[in-house]
Amino acid sequence: MVSAQGRNNDTGFWNIVRREFRRVIHDPVYGFCLVIAPIFCLVFFTTLMGKGLPTDLPAGVVDLDNTTTTRMVARNLDAFEQTKVVAHYANVTEARRAMQRGEIYAYFYIPKGTTEKVNRQESPTVSFYTNNTFLVAGSLLGKDMRMMAELASGAAGRTVLRAKGATESQMMAFLQPIVIETHPIGNPWINYNVYLSNILIPGILGIFLFMLTVYTIGLEIKWGTGRELMALAEDNIFKAVTAKLLLQTIFFLTVGFLIMVYLYAILHFPCYGGLWRMLIIMALYVLACEGMGLFMLIVLPTLRLGLSFASLWGVISFSICGMSYPVIAMDGWIQGLSLLFPLRHYYLLYVNTALDGYALSNAWPYVMAFVGFILLPVLFVGRLKNIIKNMEYIP
Amino acid sequence: MNRLKTYIREGWRDWNYIFRREMHTIFHDDALLIFFVLVPLLYPILYALIYNNETTREVPVVVIDQSHSSMSRDYLRRLSATPDVRIVSYATDMEEAKTRIKKRDAYGIVFIPNTFAHDLVNMQQAHVSIYVDMGGLLYYKAMLLANTEVSLEMNKEIKLSRQSIGQTRAQELATTSPIQYEQVTIYNPASGFAQFLIPAVMLLLLQQTLVLGICLAAGTERERGLQYQLLPVHSHHHGLIRIVTGKGAAYLTLYIWNVVYCLGLIPKIFHLPQLGTAPEIWAIAIPFLLAATLFGMTISGLIRHRENCLMIIVFSSVPLLFLSGISWPWYAIPEFWRTFACLFPSTFGVQAYIKINNLGASLSEVQTEFLALWGQVFFYTFTTIFTYYRGLLSFRKKRNEA
Numbered sequence: 001m002v003s004a005q006g007r008n009n010d011t012g013f014w015n016i017v018r019r020e021f022r023r024v025i026h027d028p029v030y031g032f033c034l035v036i037a038p039i040f041c042l043v044f045f046t047t048l049m050g051k052g053l054p055t056d057l058p059a060g061v062v063d064l065d066n067t068t069t070t071r072m073v074a075r076n077l078d079a080f081e082q083t084k085v086v087a088h089y090a091n092v093t094e095a096r097r098a099m100q101r102g103e104i105y106a107y108f109y110i111p112k113g114t115t116e117k118v119n120r121q122e123s124p125t126v127s128f129y130t131n132n133t134f135l136v137a138g139s140l141l142g143k144d145m146r147m148m149a150e151l152a153s154g155a156a157g158r159t160v161l162r163a164k165g166a167t168e169s170q171m172m173a174f175l176q177p178i179v180i181e182t183h184p185i186g187n188p189w190i191n192y193n194v195y196l197s198n199i200l201i202p203g204i205l206g207i208f209l210f211m212l213t214v215y216t217i218g219l220e221i222k223w224g225t226g227r228e229l230m231a232l233a234e235d236n237i238f239k240a241v242t243a244k245l246l247l248q249t250i251f252f253l254t255v256g257f258l259i260m261v262y263l264y265a266i267l268h269f270p271c272y273g274g275l276w277r278m279l280i281i282m283a284l285y286v287l288a289c290e291g292m293g294l295f296m297l298i299v300l301p302t303l304r305l306g307l308s309f310a311s312l313w314g315v316i317s318f319s320i321c322g323m324s325y326p327v328i329a330m331d332g333w334i335q336g337l338s339l340l341f342p343l344r345h346y347y348l349l350y351v352n353t354a355l356d357g358y359a360l361s362n363a364w365p366y367v368m369a370f371v372g373f374i375l376l377p378v379l380f381v382g383r384l385k386n387i388i389k390n391m392e393y394i395p
Numbered sequence: 396m397n398r399l400k401t402y403i404r405e406g407w408r409d410w411n412y413i414f415r416r417e418m419h420t421i422f423h424d425d426a427l428l429i430f431f432v433l434v435p436l437l438y439p440i441l442y443a444l445i446y447n448n449e450t451t452r453e454v455p456v457v458v459i460d461q462s463h464s465s466m467s468r469d470y471l472r473r474l475s476a477t478p479d480v481r482i483v484s485y486a487t488d489m490e491e492a493k494t495r496i497k498k499r500d501a502y503g504i505v506f507i508p509n510t511f512a513h514d515l516v517n518m519q520q521a522h523v524s525i526y527v528d529m530g531g532l533l534y535y536k537a538m539l540l541a542n543t544e545v546s547l548e549m550n551k552e553i554k555l556s557r558q559s560i561g562q563t564r565a566q567e568l569a570t571t572s573p574i575q576y577e578q579v580t581i582y583n584p585a586s587g588f589a590q591f592l593i594p595a596v597m598l599l600l601l602q603q604t605l606v607l608g609i610c611l612a613a614g615t616e617r618e619r620g621l622q623y624q625l626l627p628v629h630s631h632h633h634g635l636i637r638i639v640t641g642k643g644a645a646y647l648t649l650y651i652w653n654v655v656y657c658l659g660l661i662p663k664i665f666h667l668p669q670l671g672t673a674p675e676i677w678a679i680a681i682p683f684l685l686a687a688t689l690f691g692m693t694i695s696g697l698i699r700h701r702e703n704c705l706m707i708i709v710f711s712s713v714p715l716l717f718l719s720g721i722s723w724p725w726y727a728i729p730e731f732w733r734t735f736a737c738l739f740p741s742t743f744g745v746q747a748y749i750k751i752n753n754l755g756a757s758l759s760e761v762q763t764e765f766l767a768l769w770g771q772v773f774f775y776t777f778t779t780i781f782t783y784y785r786g787l788l789s790f791r792k793k794r795n796e797a
Contacts, residue, residue, distance in 0.1 A: 029703050037710055044714050047729060054727030099581070100756035102746060105724065118573060125575040132583040133753045135591040137724035139536070142578055149576035156573035173520045177553040178470075178546040180523050182539060185496075187529040192723070195532055200713060207710050215702060303702055304426040304611070311709035312434065318713060319445050324722075325588045326531045329451045334444060351530035358497055 012232050016243035019232070020216075024247055029215065033208040034251040041204045042259055045197045046267060052191035056084035057137050059145075060095045060107035063088060067115040073152055077108060080144040099131050106130040106141035108148070118156050126152070136192070186270055186355030194269045198350060199323040201259055202282070203343050206289050207314030209252060213293025214310050216244055217388065218303035226388040237385040241377075245290060252290075256282040264354070272357025280360070281349045288342045288373035295373075298380045301387040317343040345369045409634055413641030420612055421645065430608045435600060435653040442596055443665040449587030451533040453481040457492045457501040460485065464512030470523065473545045474505065479537040496526075502534045503527045505542065515553065533588075582754055583668075590667055594752055595721040595745045597657045599712060602687040602741045605650055607708050609691035614701025635787065639692065639779055646688050654680045658748070670755035671748075678758055679747045682768035686740035689775035696782030719745035743767040 024030045061074045078085040086104060089095040095107040108128045117124035128145040132138035154175055161171045187194050220226045233240035260278050264271040271278060296313070297306040319325070320334065321343040327335050338344045345366040352363040360367055377384060421427050460467050475482045483501055486492040492504045504526040514521035525542050527535045583590045658676055662669045698704045717723050718736035725733070725746070736742040747764035750756040758765065 029700075029706055033706050037706075041710070041714065044732070045717070048717060048732055049723060050729070051727070054724050056726070057724055058726055096581070097760065100750060100754045101760045102725070102750055102754075114574075121573070123573060123575055125577060127577045127579055129579045129581050131754070132580050132586045133591060133749060134721065134724055135583070135586060135588075136722065137727075138580070138583070139586065142580070146576070146578060149574065153574040153576070160573060169520070170518065173514075173518050174554070174557070176520065177515055177550050178521050178523060180525060180539075180542045180546050182535075183524060183526045184529045184535055185526055190529075190532070190535070195529070204710050204713060208706070211706055211709070215706075218702075304705075305429075307702055307705045308426055308429050311705050312438075315709065315712055316441065319442060322531065324532070325446055326451050326533055328454075329448050329533070330445055331447065347530075351528070355529055356497070362497060 012234050012236075013239050013243045016229065016232050016240065017246055020244055020247050023219075030212070030248070030251075033212050034248065034255065037208065038201075038205050038255050038259070042201055042262060045200050046193060046262075049193035049196060052193045053082065054136065054140065054192075055081050057082055057106075057141055058086040058104045059083050059141050060087045060089050060098055060104040061085055062090075062092055062095050062107055062109045064091075064112040065110050065114045069115045069118075070110045073110065073148065074108070076151070077145065077148050080148070082140045083144045095129070099129070105134055105137040106145060108145055121160065186272065186351075186357075193267075196323070198263065198269060198354070199321065199343070199347050200318070201263075202256075202285060202346055203314075203318050203321070205252070205256060205259070206285070206317060206343050206346075207311065209286060209289035210293040210296060210310035210314050211307055212248055212252075213245065213290045214297045214306040215303065216248060217241065217294065217297055218301075218306050220244075220388055221301065221391045222303045226391065230385070230389050237381055237388070240388065241294070241384070249286065249290065252286045253283060256286050269354070271354040273353035273359070277353045277360060278350070281346065281353060284367065284370040284374075285342060285346045288345070288370040291374040291376045292342055294377035294384070295380070298377060298384050298387065301391050313341070317341045320344065321347045323347055339369065342370070342373055406637060409637045410641045413638055414645050417612070417642045417645035418648070420615070421608070421649065424612070424615065427608055427611055430604045430611065431649050431653075434604050435657060438600055439593075439597060439657055439661040442593055443589060443661065443667075446587075446589035446592060447665070449585055449589050451531075451537050452478050454479060454503060454534050454537045455483040455501045456480050456503040456505055456538065457484050457486050457495045458482050459488065459492050459504065459506045461509040462507045462511035463509075466512045466515055467507045470507065470545060470549060471505070473548065474541055477541040477544060479541040492526075496528055502530075503538045505538075518557075589665065590753070592721070593665075593667055594662075594749055595716060595719055597661065598683070598745045598748050599716055599719070599741050601650065601653060601657060601684070602690075602739075602744065603708060603712050603715075604653075605646060605684070605687050606691035606694060607704060609646060609688065610695040610698050610704030610708065611701050613692075613695035614698060614704060617699070618701060635780055635783055638783055639776075643685075643688050643692065646691075647684055650684050650688075654684065658752070662752070668753045670753065671751035675751050675758055676748070679744065679751060679761065679765065679768070682765065682772055683740055683744035683747075686768050686771040686775060687744075689772060689779045690740055693775055693778040693782050696779075696786060715739055715741050718742055721745060721749065737767070740768065740771055743771070 059077070061077065063070050063074060074085055074088070077083055087098065089098065089107065092107075092109060095104070095109075098104050099107065106129060108126070110126050111124070114124045114126060126149060128142070128149065130138040130142040130145070132142075157175050158171055161174060166174065184190060220229050229240055229244070230237070233243065257279055260275065260282050263269045264275050264278060292313075293310060296309045300306045300309050320327070320330075320338045320341055322328075322338065327338050327344070330338070348366045349360070349363050352358050352366075353360065421431060458471060460471060471482065474480060480503070482505075484495060486495060486504075489504075489506070492501075492506075495501045496504065504524075506524040506526065508522060508524075511521045511523070513519075523542065523546065525538050527538045529535060580586065654677075658680065659673070661667070694708075695704070698707065718728070718732060718739065719742050720728065720736075728736070743764040747761040747768070750761050750764075751758070
């Protein structure tokens with residue numbers, strides 16, 4: 001560490017750091033944004049979706065046939081991991097009401113006479129109703145119920161075919177001539193915790209990075225201490241800004257690395273490109289968000305407007321980064337807009353590195369985008385200096 | 396009698412003063428205008444535009460057809476006819492296909508092995524493998540959906556073509572599909588993303604901007620040392636209810652318009668479901684707004700500087716969206732977090748609104764949420780009055796010291 005008695009040039013730098021240290025200690029906002037809130041979110045999301053896939057989602061059965069065979073179907077349905085049959089309804093209307101009340105997300109309907117029709121080989125129809133307003137629950141239950149219907153149909157078909165003397169493989173080939181085999185690359189369990197926590201947590205860190213960068217520099221303007229700061233920095237804006245941001249950057253990097261270690265080394269989320277590559281990406285992301293944060297203050301040089309900008313940008317990041325709804329499905333101009341969000345590039349680099357295990361060079365444009373964000377404030381360094389020195393705070 | 400008259404007159408005068416004063420504050424503060432007016436106005440449009448196309452169509456895929464048969468070509472023809480995927484290129488082997496994925500020219504691979512036609516002719520099970528990049532879950536869904544549909548369709552035809560001559564249609568059906576089934580997606584039949592997410596986001600947006608605005612306004616007052624001067628303290632000292640209702644009324648006046656816009660106009664413009672009637676929606680919106688306002692006023696008492704509330708409130712939007720039970724099913728949320736979720740008006744507001752607006756439930760079917768919202772109104776009224784009371788006490792103490 002360079003001591004305060006070092007070259008004259010360094011004195012200012014470390015004085016600013018020391019000055020900043022006192023502020024960080026006395027302002028609870030820092031503790032909240034740097035440590036408490038990011039750790040809370042890390043725990044929150046990973047425990048909320050701890051199971052990876054939701055299990056025992058409530059579903060209903062409307063069994064108008066009520067024979068041993070159909071009762072077996074209801075029992076078998078309950079045995080699926082994602083489905084829990086919570087109620088039997090006397091008719092479809094009642095089941096739909098329960099769905100409207102949000103008590104069940106789907107129901108399986110077996111009309112009267114189904115068993116008899118199967119026995120008479122009349123090919124009856126069963127149906128299942130899913131509520132895709134709750135997209136995850138609806139589609140997971142739909143999958144289970146479709147499987148149940150296939151199994152029931154297969155079982156009935158087998159009885160007929162076995163009577164004709166077919167072997168097991170012949171039966172399968174007959175019932176299902178073409179089979180689809182799925183190979184999800186990178187996240188084979190289709191684990192929602194992996195799919196969401198990997199981006200949500202860095203996304204929230206991004207909000208705090210934007211806001212705290214604006215806050216740290218913006219406070220100088222608000223309290224009218226900008227001149228004092230620039231005097232300490234011997235009128236060198238680079239020295240002033242890097243010294244101001246040094247402490248929070250160290251904290252953010254530590255928390256960011258902690259998140260990476262927790263996700264990939266402790267929870268063992270898939271990371272085929274190696275933890276160290278993700279650490280590099282996280283470090284670049286932290287710096288890129290700070291660059292963007294500085295840019296926000298340069299555009300709107302008052303604390304409250306800069307912070308408003310930061311919060312709005314931070315919140316939109318989640319939708320526009322493409323984690324849940326792909327960017328290629330958005331309109332062209334929104335696709336372009338998405339490039340202005342660091343989280344978008346983080347997401348692409350994460351897919352490239354952690355899920356697919358490719359080298360960073362395969363995704364170099366996004367790395368360059370991070371570098372671009374970091375260098376962005378350099379372009380406006382004159383204006384930034386002017387803002388810090390001369391802006392008047394209007395409450 | 397006369398005293399009561401004076402009391403009412405003074406009360407009304409104070410109330411009026413506080414109400415107008417708050418309105419004046421709101422319309423003369425650009426940060427407040429951003430959160431009270433601009434964000435509720437623009438965010439819904441932005442979200443609707445992002446999710447406008449509802450689902451992923453035409454996911455680019457690369458195909459490896461090692462079978463080179465009329466059957467594999469038939470399969471691929473049908474596949475490219477589905478709306479979900481688009482065949483962008485053909486590769487000779489897996490390595491080549493994987494390079495395409497790596498370059499992000501495609502997000503999935505469909506692999507038809509050379510045994511495909513052979514197996515089908517020899518009455519063996521034939522396999523088609525699909526590989527999907529899991530960066531986005533919707534790519535996987537689109538690939539699975541398209542391939543399942545094509546295979547089911549072809550299976551049916553193959554089975555029928557294999558029937559021995561002389562069988563009746565009924566016999567054919569009985570062996571090919573002894574039990575038929577249909578899936579009915581009652582609500583959100585297209586599994587659209589906008590329909591799934593935007594209604595919840597609207598309610599959350601109303602709550603978060605309202606709470607933010609209230610905290611910003613309180614923060615400004617405190618910084619200017621104005622907070623309890625709002626009340627003409629010199630005349631009387633029992634004005635807590637006046638402050639709380641006067642300020643609350645100012646926020647509500649604004650938010651009634653935001654509700655009309657976010658819950659009435661936006662769904663119309665972007666063709667989102669609107670099954671509830673206006674009275675039903677208001678029946679939920681009113682306790683929701685009241686609860687959110689009082690919740691905001693309580694929180695505002697805890698925050699010292701105006702900027703700090705942005706830090707605390709903004710990030711919470713994401714956890715709150717998850718706690719409302721939309722993106723992650725309510726019943727799959729651990730007990731602890733579900734209890735925690737009961738603290739926030741958005742949890743019940745979102746649930747009730749979705750049920751009425753998207754599922755066509757009647758008011759009696761959202762009784763639980765309705766009562767819970769009124770319960771929150773009751774609870775947060777007390778906390779708000781307590782917060783303001785404490786503030787008033789400390790203000791008086793300071794004034795007396797001065």
